[in-house]
Amino acid sequence: MSDIKTEAPSRGEMLKRLRETHAVSVERTQVLFRAQKQMQQAICQFIRETPKTVPEIAAEIGKPSHEVLWFVASLKKYGIVVEAGMCGDYPLYQRAKEAQA
Amino acid sequence: MDNLHVDTLVVGGGIAGMQAALDLADQGFQVALVEREPSIGGKMITLSKVFPTLDCCSCITTPKMSAVAHHPNIHLLTYCELQSIEETGSGFHAAIVQKPRYVDARKCTGCRECEYACPVTVPSPFDRGLGAYRAIRVPFSTAVPQKAVLDMENCILCGKCEKECPAGAVDFTQQPEPFEIETTTIIAASGFELTPLNAKKEYGGGKLRNVVDPLMMERFLAPTGPYGRVLRPGDGKEPTSIAYVQCAGSRDQTLGVEYCSRVCCMYAVKQAMLISGALPMADITIYYMDIRTFGKGYEQFYQNAKAMGVEFVRGKVAAIREDGEQNPVIKVELTEEGRIVERTFDLVILSLGMTPAPGSNGTTSTSLSASLGLPLGTDKFIAIPAPNANPCASARPGIFVTGTAMGPMDIVDSIVTASSAASAASAYIREHQKEAVYA
Numbered sequence: 001m002s003d004i005k006t007e008a009p010s011r012g013e014m015l016k017r018l019r020e021t022h023a024v025s026v027e028r029t030q031v032l033f034r035a036q037k038q039m040q041q042a043i044c045q046f047i048r049e050t051p052k053t054v055p056e057i058a059a060e061i062g063k064p065s066h067e068v069l070w071f072v073a074s075l076k077k078y079g080i081v082v083e084a085g086m087c088g089d090y091p092l093y094q095r096a097k098e099a100q101a
Numbered sequence: 102m103d104n105l106h107v108d109t110l111v112v113g114g115g116i117a118g119m120q121a122a123l124d125l126a127d128q129g130f131q132v133a134l135v136e137r138e139p140s141i142g143g144k145m146i147t148l149s150k151v152f153p154t155l156d157c158c159s160c161i162t163t164p165k166m167s168a169v170a171h172h173p174n175i176h177l178l179t180y181c182e183l184q185s186i187e188e189t190g191s192g193f194h195a196a197i198v199q200k201p202r203y204v205d206a207r208k209c210t211g212c213r214e215c216e217y218a219c220p221v222t223v224p225s226p227f228d229r230g231l232g233a234y235r236a237i238r239v240p241f242s243t244a245v246p247q248k249a250v251l252d253m254e255n256c257i258l259c260g261k262c263e264k265e266c267p268a269g270a271v272d273f274t275q276q277p278e279p280f281e282i283e284t285t286t287i288i289a290a291s292g293f294e295l296t297p298l299n300a301k302k303e304y305g306g307g308k309l310r311n312v313v314d315p316l317m318m319e320r321f322l323a324p325t326g327p328y329g330r331v332l333r334p335g336d337g338k339e340p341t342s343i344a345y346v347q348c349a350g351s352r353d354q355t356l357g358v359e360y361c362s363r364v365c366c367m368y369a370v371k372q373a374m375l376i377s378g379a380l381p382m383a384d385i386t387i388y389y390m391d392i393r394t395f396g397k398g399y400e401q402f403y404q405n406a407k408a409m410g411v412e413f414v415r416g417k418v419a420a421i422r423e424d425g426e427q428n429p430v431i432k433v434e435l436t437e438e439g440r441i442v443e444r445t446f447d448l449v450i451l452s453l454g455m456t457p458a459p460g461s462n463g464t465t466s467t468s469l470s471a472s473l474g475l476p477l478g479t480d481k482f483i484a485i486p487a488p489n490a491n492p493c494a495s496a497r498p499g500i501f502v503t504g505t506a507m508g509p510m511d512i513v514d515s516i517v518t519a520s521s522a523a524s525a526a527s528a529y530i531r532e533h534q535k536e537a538v539y540a
Binding site for chain 2: 011014015018019022025026029030032033036037053054055058065066068069070071072073074076077078083086089090091
């Protein structure tokens with residue numbers, strides 16, 4: 001038996017290794033994250049004062065309506081956006097802060 | 102993770118796997134239930150209601166999930182991958198890997214503070230990609246166990262979750278942990294997948310936003326669904342005309358799915374009835390070749406749907422295209438009238454069929470059967486050599502099959518076969534124990 005003990009890597013070293021191992025996915029996700037942030041800000045800005053439908057938001061920010069719906073659904077799930085009535089066959093969405101004020 | 106010695110290893114934590122595990126555990130046997138996802142519940146926990154009773158799915162599934170998690174004789178192993186199975190003299194030896202959650206499950210309380218802090222939003226497979234969750238999250242509101250899991254592929258390693266977690270449970274240093282299970286019997290309960298939405302280019306090849314699969318519609322109808330109401334995913338419009346295309350992924354030689362998937366008629370009828378309740382003004386049309394209502398109370402259920410105003414039209418849909426307003430336009434041959442017509446709808450649901458679940462590595466539908474050394478039937482589901490005499494016995498002694506791992510079936514039949522497989526496994530274990538005593 002050898003007396004030499006191998007010490008477990010420290011948390012800092014493990015995190016460094018993790019960053020190296022996942023460098024590609026971290027970089028890809030950071031690009032995705034920046035795009036998501038822009039989209040979410042654009043949506044929230046447009047529906048701050050007046051509730052809007054998904055096609056109205058899509059036309060305003062120049063993005064496909066299915067993408068806008070996905071973002072609106074995610075913002076609604078986390079309480080940032082709420083439904084604020086209907087306009088014809090389309091639900092209206094507004095930023096929660098202003099809708100509840 | 103410690104190695105385990107159990108009487109039965111159940112592979113798959115859907116309704117069939119859970120029922121089989123509970124039946125055996127209630128008889129006093131030690132059971133290990135291995136599930137590759139972070140939560141048990143399978144497909145059933147994603148559904149809105151069941152046919153023909155229209156009971157809430159969650160109300161049936163959640164107590165079973167909870168019972169599995171709290172049963173003293175069940176070792177619940179979620180987020181684990183089965184790597185290999187070897188036969189030993191006394192049973193089987195399974196090699197399993199616990200995938201890293203990057204969250205200490207013993208510390209995590211399921212409070213979701215990490216999820217609220219996480220800045221990255223990703224499509225949620227629980228909502229068929231139509232809803233979203235965060236890179237770190239509790240998979241869904243009734244997940245068992247209520248523990249967060251971090252998706253490293255979509256993490257920017259910003260550390261916000263770690264800072265916000267009141268229990269100090271986030272652990273970026275976790276690694277995959279291999280462990281082993283010795284077992285006398287195995288029950289395969291690996292479930293099913295739908296025929297891919299993009300399988301038929303005649304039906305838009307998955308590119309038409311307002312042509313959806315039936316599990317998407319289940320999520321629209323569920324109170325916890327992505328929109329909280331029935332909306333079409335193309336632009337968020339509340340649909341006023343909806344069509345179902347039956348046999349869109351079954352009974353089709355061109356797809357290699359020649360069999361009837363058995364549940365499509367009934368789930369279409371059920372969803373049509375639920376839509377009638379959610380959207381009373383909507384016109385609902387079901388295009389069918391023939392309606393198969395084989396189970397107890399199913400024919401009456403179908404007649405009820407007709408009485409509620411759901412329109413059933415015998416016809417074969419040849420093609421689906423989109424008009425300028427994202428409305429699906431279907432071209433259908435009305436077989437009783439002998440003519441072809443085009444009709445425009447707000448939303449179309451393809452009644453897709455059942456195919457075997459993909460393997461643990463996601464590359465092949467047969468990897469579980471390959472790991473278990475089980476032959477497949479012509480339909481690619483696990484073969485049952487003597488379905489009349491031993492309806493759940495596989496070709497290998499000691500390995501039993503349940504639920505949709507053996508072929509398309511509904512929830513009622515999945516539960517029946519689960520109890521049947523548990524009973525067969527129980528008899529096998531007792532016989533095995535007797536042999537060990539007299540040896």
